[in-house]
Amino acid sequence: MQTRVYFDNAATTPLDPEVLDAMMPFFTSHFGNPSSIYSYGRETKMAVENARKTVAKILGAHPAEIFFTSGGTESTNTAIHAAIFDLGCKRIITSPLEHHATLHCVESLHQQNGIDLDFVKVLPNGHIDLNDLERQLSASDKKTLVTLMHANNEIGNITDINAVGELCKKYNAVFNCDTVQTVGHFPFHLHSMPVDFINGAGHKFHGPKGVGIIYISERNKIRPFIQGGAQERNMRAGTENIYGIVGFAKALELATKNHDADKEYISGLKMYLMQQLKKNIEGVSFNGDVEGRSLYTVLSVNFPKTEKSEMILFNLDINNICASGGSACSSGADVGSHVIAAIKPGNDFVTVRFSFSKNNTKAEADTVVEKLKELI
Numbered sequence: 001m002q003t004r005v006y007f008d009n010a011a012t013t014p015l016d017p018e019v020l021d022a023m024m025p026f027f028t029s030h031f032g033n034p035s036s037i038y039s040y041g042r043e044t045k046m047a048v049e050n051a052r053k054t055v056a057k058i059l060g061a062h063p064a065e066i067f068f069t070s071g072g073t074e075s076t077n078t079a080i081h082a083a084i085f086d087l088g089c090k091r092i093i094t095s096p097l098e099h100h101a102t103l104h105c106v107e108s109l110h111q112q113n114g115i116d117l118d119f120v121k122v123l124p125n126g127h128i129d130l131n132d133l134e135r136q137l138s139a140s141d142k143k144t145l146v147t148l149m150h151a152n153n154e155i156g157n158i159t160d161i162n163a164v165g166e167l168c169k170k171y172n173a174v175f176n177c178d179t180v181q182t183v184g185h186f187p188f189h190l191h192s193m194p195v196d197f198i199n200g201a202g203h204k205f206h207g208p209k210g211v212g213i214i215y216i217s218e219r220n221k222i223r224p225f226i227q228g229g230a231q232e233r234n235m236r237a238g239t240e241n242i243y244g245i246v247g248f249a250k251a252l253e254l255a256t257k258n259h260d261a262d263k264e265y266i267s268g269l270k271m272y273l274m275q276q277l278k279k280n281i282e283g284v285s286f287n288g289d290v291e292g293r294s295l296y297t298v299l300s301v302n303f304p305k306t307e308k309s310e311m312i313l314f315n316l317d318i319n320n321i322c323a324s325g326g327s328a329c330s331s332g333a334d335v336g337s338h339v340i341a342a343i344k345p346g347n348d349f350v351t352v353r354f355s356f357s358k359n360n361t362k363a364e365a366d367t368v369v370e371k372l373k374e375l376i
Contacts, residue, residue: 165194
């Protein structure tokens with residue numbers, strides 16, 4: 001059977017064997033509930049707190065500012081709701097390029113709670129227009145939440161967190177940054193960064209699915225989004241996902257230890273595929289700031305629209321090549337990308353996102369190019 005080429009690592013990554021090894025005892029012998037006071041509970045409680053310390057140290061935060069969640073979507077919703085209902089924000093500024101975890105949440109608050117909702121302009125290269133952001137922040141006295149992603153999951157553009165955060169400080173705004181695509185791929189030192197909230201999801205950097213974090217700056221006192229028990233220091237009810245939490249911390253540790261080498265290798269792979277596509281496929285183009293401020297794991301490619309190219313994702317799949325049409329959460333579904341529509345309205349091409357990990361090879365990139373030549 002033909003082996004699969006997996007080029008959809010922005011959607012999810014394979015679990016690292018070392019991460020699985022770290023998780024295994026908590027599937028088997030260490031099964032206690034961390035809220036129990038006897039030894040089985042104490043050992044899992046200690047595992048959770050050690051994981052928290054590891055994550056906090058890597059991200060440059062206090063352990064008390066790190067809370068474990070079910071993933072990026074829950075963390076994003078928690079931060080946005082907290083800004084409105086606990087920190088007094090009456091207005092939200094976001095961008096049309098955000099993940100649906102943000103867009104659907106802010107639209108719901110706008111429609112159901114009457115919160116003002118504004119969208120910052122986006123430049124043709126896919127970056128946020130910081131001048132427009134400042135103009136919008138200065139245009140209203142209402143306390144504002146700015147919620148913008150660090151790196152776009154479809155085109156890979158990286159937003160300058162510090163520049164946005166300094167503008168938020170200047171206008172007394174709350175800043176939530178969706179860092180799902182960058183935690184595990186980018187060095188953070190949160191205490192020197194002007195952010196109120198960030199998030200992460202373990203499965204984006206070879207950790208397990210179903211576990212994430214939210215960083216809540218100690219400046220902000222908020223109430224829990226999920227009500228119930230007193231877990232996560234009264235901030236997130238529900239029995240902790242012990243094996244997920246242990247796996248998240250181990251995956252982040254490995255990603256940080258190998259960051260420089262992995263980044264160099266994966267960047268080289270991305271640029272190699274880009275060059276090979278330019279050389280071999282006529283009319284190909286790329287989205288975002290590909291050779292500038294861009295995530296080294298993501299390459300968004302446009303193919304001229306023809307009868308052949310319209311079925312491109314389907315045909316790649318038949319040929320055992322996994323890629324996506326845009327968002328990590330609509331992989332394989334040709335639903336049209338809100339991100340591409342925002343930066344290139346009325347486009348007449350088919351977009352495919354290829355995204356890479358340390359496990360991919362140049363031979364796989366060659367396979368993809370050869371197959372695309374046949375298909376297009």
